[in-house]
Amino acid sequence: MSETRDRVHRHLDTVGLMQPALHHQTHAPYPDAIDHTLFKAYTRSPHDVGGEADVPIVYEEKEEEVWELNTFVLCECLAWRGVWNAEERRRRQNVDLGQTQYLGLPYYGRWLLTAARILVDKQFVSLTELNDKIAEVKKRYE
Amino acid sequence: MSKPVYDRTHHEKKAKGVGDPQCFAGQGGTPKFKVGDRVRIKDTPDLFYTRCQVYARGAEGVVTELVYESPPAEDEAWDNTENVEWFYSVVFAQKELWPEYSGTFGNDTLETEFSERWLESA
Numbered sequence: 001m002s003e004t005r006d007r008v009h010r011h012l013d014t015v016g017l018m019q020p021a022l023h024h025q026t027h028a029p030y031p032d033a034i035d036h037t038l039f040k041a042y043t044r045s046p047h048d049v050g051g052e053a054d055v056p057i058v059y060e061e062k063e064e065e066v067w068e069l070n071t072f073v074l075c076e077c078l079a080w081r082g083v084w085n086a087e088e089r090r091r092r093q094n095v096d097l098g099q100t101q102y103l104g105l106p107y108y109g110r111w112l113l114t115a116a117r118i119l120v121d122k123q124f125v126s127l128t129e130l131n132d133k134i135a136e137v138k139k140r141y142e
Numbered sequence: 143m144s145k146p147v148y149d150r151t152h153h154e155k156k157a158k159g160v161g162d163p164q165c166f167a168g169q170g171g172t173p174k175f176k177v178g179d180r181v182r183i184k185d186t187p188d189l190f191y192t193r194c195q196v197y198a199r200g201a202e203g204v205v206t207e208l209v210y211e212s213p214p215a216e217d218e219a220w221d222n223t224e225n226v227e228w229f230y231s232v233v234f235a236q237k238e239l240w241p242e243y244s245g246t247f248g249n250d251t252l253e254t255e256f257s258e259r260w261l262e263s264a
Contacts, residue, residue: 043189044196045188045191045192048192048195048196050195050196050197051195051197051239080154081150082148082149082150082151082152082153082154083150084221085153085218085221087218087219088218088219088220088221090219091191091219091220095190122148123145123146
């Protein structure tokens with residue numbers, strides 16, 4: 001592709017980011033603002049996307065990174081040790097974290113976050129212990 | 143508050159040397175449907191969790207296989223394995239699912255699985 005075409009597409013992409021969006025205030029709406037259709041939409045499982053209109057996404061040929069493989073093994077070990085079964089893992093990874101995190105985080109990012117969450121939920125570690133450990137590990141990289 | 147105690151081995155005891163869902167074989171009762179039956183996917187409540195795809199609700203298809211017996215996803219997602227159900231593979235015409243589906247590909251089908259609670263005779 002020529003330099004000009006590069007510039008044209010970069011321009012079109014950039015302008016696209018500037019399109020005005022109309023935001024509606026939706027924080028804690030009054031009950032009469034939520035009809036059955038909206039209730040169903042808000043409470044639907046974020047992973048049940050079959051049939052929803054969307055734009056194509058770019059498919060990248062990519063190997064898993066080491067942390068992603070480690071995350072997979074970690075989650076399998078949690079199952080092997082009886083902390084969760086596969087369906088509970090899916091519920092937590094795909095549904096419980098909500099639409100924003102489901103769409104906003106990488107696939108294995110959701111797995112990792114969920115692994116930490118179940119250890120806290122079932123009191124294998126306390127949230128205090130988890131946060132102290134995160135702080136301790138962070139210090140190693142300072 | 144004291145810590146709740148979870149039995150971390152109950153599933154391992156059940157599935158060891160057998161596998162899952164094989165460890166639930168024989169617990170689903172008499173299957174309500176057989177291969178070739180025409181069924182409709184029920185549009186019943188699905189608060190908090192399900193694996194019954196929304197696009198299939200109300201659609202009619204044909205049972206192609208009784209796949210296995212297992213606790214339904216809605217229970218197993220909370221580690222409840224008390225009630226075991228038959229799972230069925232159901233095939234739909236793509237035109238049944240998507241009104242705008244092109245007639246050029248009118249013979250296309252889609253096949254997916256449901257537990258028994260999601261099916262009724264059509």
